[in-house]
Amino acid sequence: MKKFQVVGIGNAMVDVIAHAEEEALARLGIEKGIMQLIDMPRAIELYGNIGPAEEVSGGSAANTIAGVARLGGRTAYVGKVKDDQLGAIFTHDLRAQGAVYETPFAAKTAEQETGRCIILVTPDGERSMNTYLGVTEFLAPSDIDERQMAEAEWIYLEGYRFDGPESHEAFAKAIAACKSAGGRVSLTLSDPFCVERHRDAFRRMIREDVDLLFANRAELMSMYQTDDFATAMAAASAEVDIVAATESEKGAHVLWDGQHRHVPAIPTKIVDATGAGDLFAGAFLWSLTEGHDLEACTRMGCIAASEIISHVGARPEADLRALFQAHGAL
């Protein structure tokens, strides 16, 4: 048995969550529903123009790993924070959830700070994310512990983490160490605009290294440059062993080996959609490494996603195992 069921690599972020009306987004020049990268001056400008906020640890892959840990899975995370107060918060929350997290801090003297994501939640529950990457952009190959990667049944790579000077090299090192020890590689495309920025690199990695691809409808259609979701799913399925494709309130699809199953979403009042895809992936990977079949993995992914969108914040508050049991999925 390997030490870790899942090891995630991604952008280590603290979420700054505030409620905002639609017109505030327009006034602040924020495009609704997507993730935009911002620099520190813009982060300061935005923060000065939003209402009272709450701070909770976030980061897409970190949310996924928090979900795996919450489920009792053996899991670790790699991502860079600074030795500052937000870095301490991020570190605490991930470890307190039960995940191993040992990436070296950026020094107190680093010019940038711990990354943060200013998330504006509109009354419809949609979130518009404004990400100041800070030190997390500088994750380097030296931050990748090859022994840890070799101890992973699966590694989980966050597409967002492709933005950064040494990210591709860091991912390549992680993939090589994992695969040479018999581990497998999963990737999330993260965001349609992230796909735009990195389509060729993603495509190469998908063809050569990825065993399991997570993507939502928009990301997958962007990846394969088509307006038809079914076409995009088929194209992905031709390149990857397993494709898990989410479709918001329409649920999720899983494709493998010529098979295709659809699992409906759990009807839920949407309070804050932040983290739905992250927790879908966390529950999917956990149940996969627990030996469940792919349709069951997809079902647990949908249940976990429904828990996340029912409250503000991207990490689970309920007992996910109990929820799976209540829905007859476990």
Add this chain to the structure above:
Amino acid sequence: MKKFQVVGIGNAMVDVIAHAEEEALARLGIEKGIMQLIDMPRAIELYGNIGPAEEVSGGSAANTIAGVARLGGRTAYVGKVKDDQLGAIFTHDLRAQGAVYETPFAAKTAEQETGRCIILVTPDGERSMNTYLGVTEFLAPSDIDERQMAEAEWIYLEGYRFDGPESHEAFAKAIAACKSAGGRVSLTLSDPFCVERHRDAFRRMIREDVDLLFANRAELMSMYQTDDFATAMAAASAEVDIVAATESEKGAHVLWDGQHRHVPAIPTKIVDATGAGDLFAGAFLWSLTEGHDLEACTRMGCIAASEIISHVGARPEADLRALFQAHGAL
């Protein structure tokens, strides 16, 4: 018309809120339901032993002032944070709510950090608070702007702020500046153990300077060293123009001029009791300065308290005016 309806002075804190089971409190040596002062090493020890948390701006009087601001009141706050990330969060949230907040930061080089309160919320909604005061303990007379105090219809003094080397002098300066310009003084006793620590100083201030006293049942009985709430209320009423005494699920009492009215609480499912008394005071002071009678002020206080305890966090999430209207109080 004075520039400010209410100016509050208190401990500027960021709340670190985590859920905990009863047995965790015992294991960590935390006495349930009260506020304990802790030092930095104990704060680090506790933080290392609690689950994932969320960070929201807090501080008792700051919550009160946030409530006044949320109601559209003209209001300002005085309390000390450091020029660090938690200080920036505190400052943002208070200003974003519409309050004036101009207390000079403690320098980046200060030995202590911005104060924080580690709040453990048990399944019954009770909160056990562990307060690292940090730089807020060092609020000094030089931080009190006499012009601002003279511009206040009411100042609101937080009992907790009595812990600290120069606090009494700071309060004395604020009271003198406020009173000499025709303003009035309110005080909250904050906590029964705070009353134990400062009974004589509180008593002197109540007799000489306080026009409106906020206290809950336990605080008032501690103040007047009696086991009987009615006796304590009568004793306070003999010394202060207005006494507003809260009694948790039994509602609140207001006493003035030989009169005594009781207002029942709004039945609410308690999620997190943090901030109930703070928002009672905020709503009471706002309605008082809007010209409502004392029974109406008490009613609005109870409605505001019921909003706060229905969610995690000590600052209002709902539109309080709309709530007052829905309950026929406005």
